[in-house]
Amino acid sequence: MNVTDLTVKNDYCIGCGVCAGVCPSNNLYIDWSPRGELIPHTNNLCNDKCSICLDICPFNNHKINQDAITNSLFSKTRNIKYNEYTGYYLNCYVGFRKDTVKRLKSASGGLATSFLASLIKENIVDRIIAVGISEDNNRMFNFKILNNSNEVYSCAGSAYYPVEISRILKEIIKEKEEFEYAVIALPCVAYALRLAIDKIPKLKKKIKIIASLTCGQLQNRFCTELLSLESGIKVNELAKMNFRQKSENNSAINYMQVATDKNGNEGIPQANQELPSHLWHYQYFKQNACNFCDDIFGEVADVTFMDAWLPEYIDNYRGTSLIISRTPLALKLLENSHEYNLKEISVNSVIESQMGLIQKKRTLLKGKLYKSESSNSFYPEKRVKPDFNVYNENREFIDLTTEIQDLSKELWPKYRLDKSTAEFWNELKPLESKIAKYERKIRIKNLMTKPKKFFKKISGS
Structure with a gap:
């Protein structure tokens, strides 16, 4: 039995691709389903004695859940604190990147991108794994390996679109060089990576830092197609989608979604709050796995980034970030940087900013x-x-x-x-x-x- 027999069959697959990335038999590959979701398919090469895909699937049942992982990772850290929603934390921050140009190109305050770039600048890791625009015509976004800070900044912004990490994991498992990596991903992917790191020594050696974003739900690719068509760009002409274009005439939460066709022509910008509210609230195109996620704040990650959805920050269209830091290294990088406008904020304020997600999850x-x-x-x-x-x-x-x-x-x-x-x-x-x-x-x-x-x-x- 493998994930196609259990997780996929029962519609709990989130399409993260970790299973296909670590499969020792190359039995699994990730491709689109008829329902617009990335799922693993089988090459019929499965070893009956192997269970690694199920062992690392974030929507299978495990003896080692997020609580067990975070206890092992963070509980003995000096001055660590704990909250039932955020998990462990050393400190929480609110702020933004001082460079206004880079801040405006980001989804919120630009701190996630800047933090990842600093990991390379400070020689803490060699490369970053993050989501960027795909060169594959069949996928609009994909995980990429980024070699320098300029490449990291080129991937700033949000991608509300299915992505998977299998190709990247296969590459770093096979490579002979001793490169070390940081990864930024959604909570479910971060959980799967922690489970995989526990099983595969080479991943443990190479993946040194995991960052997470908060996540309420993930729609399939049909949602992107609908947004494109709503803006006047036909689906078969769609080339790219900017999900979080900022406008000085709108609040931070009322960002613009802009589709672009293959000739570089932009469709009619769609303001988030002017789209039918039920599109998100009533969960059109939502992947079923998201109905069964209980991790709001990426608890297994070393550091978590999110939008500052609080009354005092929403009106600033430039965007503001909240951060939960769980390791001394992340704490040091954040507090010593001169590129950030940063101040401490209470964990209760961070929780307040995501109360809708807490209700869901x-x-x-x-x-x-x-x-x-x-x-x-x-x-x-x-x-x-x-x-x-x-x-x-x-x-x-x-x-x-x-x-x-x-x-x-x-x-x-x-x-x-x-x-x-x-x-x-x-x-x-x-x-x-x-x-x-x-x-x-x-x-x-x-x-x-x-x-x-x-x-x-x-x-x-």
């Missing part, structure tokens, strides 16, 4: 686990447990978003080559009606709740 997850458990289907064990009460309280939202995820992936291939998204949305009208009905219920519920809270407050009870 810790509370709603309990209800989703219960739903899977009650259907007697395989599901990945998490650090929270299935809870009927959570499912019952959120049943309509959980069931509705599950239906939306499945139907949007099923329908988009029929309309992706159209001149507009009109027919796609037209076929989804019944679901749109369900969303409107659900939102009316929520508004009425909130209106009824407010007086109760007010009277409770003034009565002191």
Whole structure:
């Protein structure tokens, strides 16, 4: 049995590619599924006695979970602190890169890119592994090996698009040179890499630092295609997508999404907050694995970067970053750099900035686990447990978003080559009606709740 028989078959694969990257039999390769997701496929060369792909899959069940890994990595660090949501941390920061040009080219405050560049400048690692624009016509973005700080800066920005790391892992496992690497990835990939490092001595020797970004969910490539078509660029003409173009007329959270065709022509910029809000909130095109992730802050990473989604920073269109540092090395690099405008911030403020993700990944997850458990289907064990009460309280939202995820992936291939998204949305009208009905219920519920809270407050009870 391998990941194609278990994780992929049950639709829990996130497409990280770590399994294919470390497979000793070259049995696995990563390619697109009909649902617009990167998944492992088999060459039918599997060794029956080998289980490494399952041992390092972030959505399989393991004796070694994130808590066990972080205890081993960080618990004995001097002055280390712990929070149930962030995991271990030495300190938290808020700030941005002083170089305004580089800051504007980044997704938020530019600190993740600058930190990675400093690792090469200070000779701490030889190379950086990060996501950049792909030269492969079949993939818009991919993991790349970056050799210097200029290459690192060229990869600044966000890619809300499926990527996988198999080719990079194969390359560094085979190489004879003693290069050392830092990797920046999403929490699920960071977890898979930690599991792989524990199994493969050469990876442990080569991957010295893991950085993470926070992540709420990952949409498949169909979402990018829809955004392109919404902006007037046909899918078969799409060359690249800028997911986080900043505009001085907008707040940091209302960034522009801009598609570009093969002739270099830009489509109509789409402001994030002017797109249908339900596209993200109701989880169109969301990969199912993301429904079963309980890691908000990349807990196994040495350092984690995120947007400063706090009231005092959102209005600054240039972007501001939050950082969680878990190692003395990361702490030293951050505090000694003259390139950053940086100050300490409380861990509670960092948590406040990501409360929506905490609701998804810790509370709603309990209800989703219960739903899977009650259907007697395989599901990945998490650090929270299935809870009927959570499912019952959120049943309509959980069931509705599950239906939306499945139907949007099923329908988009029929309309992706159209001149507009009109027919796609037209076929989804019944679901749109369900969303409107659900939102009316929520508004009425909130209106009824407010007086109760007010009277409770003034009565002191």
